[in-house]
Amino acid sequence: MSFDIHVSGHVKSVVDDVLPSLVSELVASGITAEDPTLWGPAAEQEAAQRLGWxxxxxxxxxxxxxxxxxxxxxxxxxxxxxxxxxxxxxxxxxxxxxxxxxxxxxxxxxxxxxxxxxxxxxxxxxxxxxxxxxxxxxxxxxxxxxxxxxxxxxxxxxxxxxxxxxxxxxxxxxxxxxxxxxxxxxxxxxxxxxxxxxxxxxxxxxxxxxxxxxxxxxxxxLDEADATLLEVAIDSPENPALVLAAAIAGGAVSSAPDRRDKLGLISDGTHLVGLPDWIEQLIAESTGKDGTGLLPVVMLPVSPEVENRPGDLQIVRLVDEAAQFHLFERHEGEILISGSLGAQFVVWEYATAIAGRLLGIDPFDQPDVESAKTATRGLLEARPDATRAAFVADGVEVRVSDPALAASGTIAGVLDALWARVPAGGYVAIQAYVNRLALPELSGLRELVAADSGRPTTFGWGPRFLHSTGQYHKGGPATGVFLQITERTDVDVEIPGRPFTFGELIEAQAAGDASVLATGHGRPVVTLTLTDPQLEVLSLFEAAQ
Incomplete structure (x- = not known):
């Protein structure tokens, strides 16, 4: 088999409850036949134009x-x-x-x-x-x-x-x-x-x-993908896409305290490099809408959420031999997955579409992605003066959506105040609008924030994440708090034929997204601007601890 999935513990119980109806309702063969009615009347028009995959x-x-x-x-x-x-x-x-x-x-x-x-x-x-x-x-x-x-x-x-x-x-x-x-x-x-x-x-x-x-x-x-097509097309309890869909979305529709609407994506020794980032985009943009959704959280095998797993987080572990990995007791209750890259693409696409059906949403639209783009265009046209910083500490400019967040006058205090705004079942999102080639170590901030906040924490490079988790931030459950990191730099590049530069564009994208989140959706947002990025990352790490 080109794709293996193993479930155990609580998630197996969820799969056992959800899987029979998916089989009896002929969902797998329906998707293969490109039936646009599977997601309800409201989604039918969109689905009819989006099943070519x-x-x-x-x-x-x-x-x-x-x-x-x-x-x-x-x-x-x-x-x-x-x-x-x-x-x-x-x-x-x-x-x-x-x-x-x-x-x-x-x-x-x-x-x-x-x-x-x-x-x-x-x-x-x-x-x-x-x-x-x-x-x-x-x-x-x-x-x-x-x-x-x-x-x-x-x-x-x-x-x-x-x-x-x-x-x-x-x-x-x-x-x-x-x-x-x-x-x-x-x-x-x-x-x-x-x-x-x-x-x-x-x-x-x-x-x-x-x-x-x-x-x-x-x-x-393509051969790898082709070898999996028959498996995902059959209405059978062994269909890996049906099992995966039930495992990732079945827990999200459960009632508290068993509700699990966050997925911890871990790459653990697999030969597939970077797959969790692709899965993150597929799931977040497909399901994060209408106030619901699955929040993918890309993590390390030793992340804080693994050691002290929040009750609303389901671990999905990508390994090379799921058939053997499930024998380890420490992975009880996890979703263990292995398979070739082509098979992974096929199974995850089917499973995400099926998850949309289970959640009662249209998995093919992205109604909130445009809002940040519109705000960016408005800022580029109006060119307003930059919002004044609440304070500056260690060369880091601090801006907040609510003055109360800055009452401490310290970066550590601001972060503590932001974590305090995370509601029950909430999450923290770090958005780094910086040169990731020059500051790759900044991604390590995710681990510190997850430990300090005690909540699942996502990390996205801006503006890249606007086309993935950005949809979930605005259309999903209103439970996120947001930490933006931007940078001041003397480096800039003209955009031929445009009245703005790349530096002005990325600044407007960060400000536009913060405005949509804070003003349009009432989400708490803290923006930390590094005026000397190479020197100030360390002070940021210290504050996050």
Whole structure:
């Protein structure tokens, strides 16, 4: 079997209760037949246009030869460095595919000026811009991050005397504005299936083109997925997608104190690199709406939530041999999963769609993603003065949504006050709008905050997370408190044809999201701005302890 799942303890009881109805209601075969009525009348119109991922393996097969031929042509010309500009599912799936296969793929899913410069400049080993091909992935082309990156690379190529049409490859929906403009400009275009949403697009052109151009064996990936399709299509208690859906969503619809609506995603020795980040986006954006949802929390095997598991958190452990791992008593009550990457993509997509049915929501829309984009556009147009800091300590500017949060006058005190606002069943979200290439250690703050707050804690790099957990933050249960981390930097990059820079864009994205969370949804928000990031991360870590 290409995918194994084992459940025990409380979660097995949940599965035993929920699974029979999923089987008797023919949910698995219904999804395979692309039945849009499975999620109720309100979701039927959207679902009718968003089930193409069920056929992704067969639809994508003809792409493999074209991608391989293009890669061979590129390599022959010495073009060996692939940069991907994309957001959400357009970047997360190729990132996992490339990392798991051990091939280099530069991901640009940030508006941080430092990261943009790094993508433009390259490095000595991988080659610089002269050896670079840019893949622009966007369903419509209107995504501001992706459009800005495309503009920056076009200008950089021209500065070197290189025709951008020789170096830019576009992946988009047929008939989209980007499709039209790219063809007019002479770019090579790969069209994806328009009936597949971004987060379900791992096995479509969005996942395959950048990964294949980077050197991944796409036939192997599609074979792995193909081997799982029959398993997930059968209405049987052994169907791994039905079991997984019951395990992750069955507990979320239980009544207190047995309710588990948070999923701790742990990669424990598996060969699949970065898969929890892709799962996080798939689940959060699919289920976090209408005041409900499943909150994915990417954790380490030794995270505080593992040692002292909150009652509302279900551990999902990705391992290489689930069939053997379940024998260890310390993993009683966990969901243990193993399988090939292609199988994981298929099973998680089915399971997430089924989870939406169990939760009573439409798993294919994302009604709250646009709100942060609208707020960002408003700030870029109005250009208001920056909100005055409540106080500055150790070079860190502190801003708060409620003055009472800053009453202590210390960063540690502000954090304690923010943790005190976490309601029963709530969570903490850390949002880092910084150059993650320069400050990778900042992700370690998650562990300290989880221990200090005593609650499940998510960590997202901004603006990347706006296309994943950002939907859950606004559409899910109103139980989150938010810690934003931004940076002051002298580095900035112009965006050709736009009246704002990358530095101004990422600042507006952070401020816009904070405004939507605080003013639009009444969520507590603390923003810490590092005026000298390399020096102040340590003081931030000390405050969090």
């Amino acid at each position: 069920v056929d992704a393996v067969s639809v994508s097969r003809p792409l493999v030869a074209d991608i391989a031929a293009l890669r061979a042509d590129m390599v022959a010309k010495g073009l060996t460095r692939i940069v991907l500009a994309g957001m959400g599912g357009s970047s997360l799936a190729p990132e996992v595919i490339a990392q798991t296969s051990g091939v280099p793929l530069v991901i640009l899913d940030s508006t941080s000026p430092g990261q943009v410069l790094a993508a433009l400049d390259g490095d000595a080993e991988a080659g610089g811009l002269a050896q670079t091909v840019l893949v622009v992935s966007s369903k419509s082309g209107s995504t501001v991050e992706t459009d800005s990156a495309k503009r920056a690379f076009e200008a950089a190529f021209r500065d070197l005397g290189i025709d951008p049409a020789e170096r830019i490859i576009v992946v988009t929906d047929p008939g989209s504005p980007l499709d039209a403009s790219a063809r007019q400009d002479g770019y090579r275009v790969f069209n994806a299936d328009p009936t597949v949403g971004g987060r379900y697009s791992a096995l479509t052109a969005f996942g395959l083109v950048p990964a294949g151009l980077a050197g991944v064996d796409l036939d192997e990936l």
